[in-house]
Amino acid sequence: MAPNVRIAVVRGARLPPNVRVGGDGVHLSEFIVLATAEEVAEAAAAEIAQALRDGAQSLVITGGTSPIRTYELLSEIEVEWGRVSVLFGDERCVPPLDPESNYRIAKEHLLDRVNPGTVYRIPAELGPDEGADLYAEVVANVAPFDFVLLGVGEDGHVNSLFPGHKALKATGLTAGIHDSPKPPPQRVTMTLEAIRDARAVLIIATGAGKAEAVAMARRGESPSGMIANARWLIDRAANGAPLSP
Numbered sequence: 001m002a003p004n005v006r007i008a009v010v011r012g013a014r015l016p017p018n019v020r021v022g023g024d025g026v027h028l029s030e031f032i033v034l035a036t037a038e039e040v041a042e043a044a045a046a047e048i049a050q051a052l053r054d055g056a057q058s059l060v061i062t063g064g065t066s067p068i069r070t071y072e073l074l075s076e077i078e079v080e081w082g083r084v085s086v087l088f089g090d091e092r093c094v095p096p097l098d099p100e101s102n103y104r105i106a107k108e109h110l111l112d113r114v115n116p117g118t119v120y121r122i123p124a125e126l127g128p129d130e131g132a133d134l135y136a137e138v139v140a141n142v143a144p145f146d147f148v149l150l151g152v153g154e155d156g157h158v159n160s161l162f163p164g165h166k167a168l169k170a171t172g173l174t175a176g177i178h179d180s181p182k183p184p185p186q187r188v189t190m191t192l193e194a195i196r197d198a199r200a201v202l203i204i205a206t207g208a209g210k211a212e213a214v215a216m217a218r219r220g221e222s223p224s225g226m227i228a229n230a231r232w233l234i235d236r237a238a239n240g241a242p243l244s245p
Contacts, residue, residue, distance in 0.1 A: 002035060029225075031218070031232040033239045036136035037206035038069070040233045044204050045073035047233075048147060051200060052079045052133060056146035060087045060190070061110070061240025062159070066151035067112065071110035081114045089195075090159035091122035093131065093186035100184060124188040128176030131188040132173055139173040144197040150230070152205045153182070156213045156222025160189035163222055168192060192226055201230040 034040050048070075052059065061067065086106075094100045103121050111119055120138045124131040142146045160177050161167055167175045173194040177187040195201060203224060205214055214234055217225035224230070 009169050028044060029217070029232065030226055030231045031214070031234060031239075034233065037235050037237075040204055040206050040235050041069035041073055043233050044070040044149070044202060045077060047080050047202060048074055048149065049077040051147045052081075052084055056199070057083055058085045058087065058088050058142050058145045058147070059116075060145050060148040061065055061106055061196070062089050062093070062149050062151045063105060064151050065105070066206070067168050068105065068109050068202065070149070071106065075110050075113035079114070082117045084116045085118040085120065086111065086116045087120045087138070087142065087145070088122050088127050089148065089159075090187055090189035091124035092129070092184050093124045093128060093188070094184065095125050096121060121213045123189050124186075128186050128188055132174040132176035135188060136172060136174040139194060143173060143194060144199060145194070148195055148198040148201045150195070150201065150224070150227075152203055152210060152217070154209050154213055155181075156182045156216045156224050157182075158195070158203070158224045158227070160187040161192060161223040168223060168226070192223070195227055196229060198229070201227055203227070203230050203232045204234070205232065205238040206235045208237040208240075210234070210238040214238050214239060 025176050034043060048059065088102055092100050096103045098104065113167055120142070122131060122135050126134065152158055155163055157163060160180055162181050167189060169189045171193065173191055174188055175191050177189055179185055180187050213222065213224065216222040219225065
């Protein structure tokens with residue numbers, strides 16, 4: 001296990017036999033294991049809401065289907081959304097209401113329900129380079145972010161930062177992607193630098209299909225494993241080990 005990983009176990013979850021608990025004094029990633037995907041969504045929504053109640057004013061959200069339940073639950077929690085700025089970690093280069101748009105998913109399941117003070121949508125429909133340049137101006141005015149929510153792909157990618165991709169070494173706060181290994185190929189993403197500078201980073205992973213991604217992150221072998229200040233909420237299936245009888 002990578003030395004920048006700390007594991008926290010709840011509800012009797014059993015860790016894989018090769019996982020050690022501990023650290024060497026650096027800021028450690030922390031893995032919280034919950035029983036079900038619903039519990040992960042509930043915990044993530046509660047954690048985000050508490051951060052906003054405690055004064056966080058900038059929230060970076062993630063795309064895809066993984067966070068949908070978290071968004072639905074978050075929208076039901078009383079938060080003073082009028083002072084919150086919502087940003088996006090990445091976007092596909094499609095129109096904003098396209099079925100593939102991260103903005104569309106967030107709009108439907110969260111934004112239209114809570115009416116944040118400001119929503120900074122990535123103008124990815126302009127193309128990777130122009131979209132990234134324009135969004136960098138927004139990011140520079142808001143960063144460092146108070147709270148970043150991330151999902152993780154089965155290959156360990158976060159946002160549109162894929163294993164082995166040159167964007168992992170991008171400097172600055174945003175990057176244009178022309179050759180994503182996952183369609184669509186053209187995207188805009190926040191960089192690892194932008195994520196690492198955030199005051200809080202929460203990564204959610206559920207289901208057996210994410211077990212290898214979680215294992216790679218623990219070993220520091222994937223983009224998600226490169227975020228040492230992350231706190232993970234995972235279910236027992238993604239943990240890759242059964243609960244105690």
